[in-house]
Amino acid sequence: MAANSAAWLTEAKAHPFQVKEAPVYTPEASEILVKNHAIAINPVDGSLQSKAWWSMNYPTILGQDVAGEVVSVGPDVTRFKVGDRVVGHAVGMATKRIQDNAFQAYTILQTNMASELPDNITYEDASVLPLGLSTAASGLFQDEFLKLQLPAEPRRSTGQALLIWGGAGSVGSNAIQLGVAAGYEVFTTASPKNFDYVKKLGASQVFDYNSATVVDDLINALKGKILAGAMDCVGFAGTPLTVDIVSKAEGNKFISSVKGGFQPPEGITLKSVFGTTIKDNHVGKAIYEDFLPKALKEGSFIPAPSPLVAGQGIENIQAAIDLQAKGTSAQKVIVTL
Incomplete structure (x- = not known):
């Protein structure tokens, strides 16, 4: 060697x-x-x-x-x-x-x-x-976070919605695909130039995070849907907006975030994620052994x-x-x- x-x-x-x-x-x-x-x-x-x-x-x-x-x-x-x-x-x-x-x-x-x-x-x-995938998986599937249904092929619809704030970045790109593969309807935000990109990854609807009406637009889009939770893939500017949306949506009031440092109002749980933690529980195997190899081979995850x-x-x-x-x-x- x-x-x-x-x-x-x-x-x-x-x-x-x-x-x-x-x-x-x-x-x-x-x-x-x-x-x-x-x-x-x-x-x-x-x-x-x-x-x-x-x-x-x-x-x-x-x-x-x-x-x-x-x-x-x-x-x-x-x-x-x-x-x-x-x-x-x-x-x-x-x-x-x-x-x-x-x-x-x-x-x-x-x-x-x-x-x-x-x-x-x-x-x-x-x-x-890897890190984007692990970080997304840690926030979506670990027991102490959103604890969503694990991704699988064939996909099993949950009938629930998932909010991904910042879908065009590394964590967001993986979170969208994992959420869709796990059976959730994904709503996300991005800049307009990346709308087509996140839709190709599987997002159902995408909204401009710089729009003055983005919070109201997402709240309206989520009406009548049960929210399984949210993942803030940006932090800082995106966190309070994500909190505002989750507080007014029906469903799980839990937000997994790539960054901490924000105190949410009563009734909302916000917890920061760390991608390497999945090596120590069932999520690492579920993603890297059970899901990803087949999904990459079949082209259902890119x-x-x-x-x-x-x-x-x-x-x-x-x-x-x-x-x-x-x-x-x-x-x-x-x-x-």
Whole structure:
């Protein structure tokens, strides 16, 4: 096996990353070692680098989204074999182990956070999925959040509605598709330029989140429907508007949010999500093992948003993070290897 290299964060708020050698890891029970072919960038990566708000031991490696080829499997692993194409969520942010991070040539993945990748989906396209998918799933399906019916094929309609605030971003794109696959009628918000995009993902109705009447419009659209809950995929400006809608709709008064810091009025529950938590309960397996492989193969679930390639090689991780910090719309910055 070739030597490993990584984009190291040598100390708090260091810029740029230092590209240098990293260990070659051996997968343990329920783990696979993946040679990364594409790595995606998430807003949390730039935030961790520039603000150091998470407790980390330096030097460290960041990154959560990988797609690549299995090069070694743990002693008990039967679901994957060497040579398999996979996509997975690297959970080093939770485990604190450097081998569980994405910004390197080789990454350890837990088997319940990895999916087989069909030949017709490129590594580049697949790499946009993991953190957005896990975050959406954590808010929609975990027992302490919305606890929705799990996605399945064939789909089983619940007859209920689901509100996704901010449907065109990474989390929103996955939340829409997961909600539809779980049998819910999805109502979402986006900028007008992304209306067609979110409808293609399965949204029943979409509303302009910048409209002065967006709250009233959604309340009217939800009349006569039972709301299974809401997921705020934006936070901050979107949160109070989501709260306003949920408070006036009939049904579950629970909002899963990607950001906290807002105190809802009495009768409304608002709870912030963290994508890696699904590795520790039934939701990780339900999504990455039971649902996603078949859905990707059948084309009923598509990697979204589309990848924006910032460069090739570990040395381009910093440029990719800097590009992501400038903001993207219905795209996710990636690096190929």
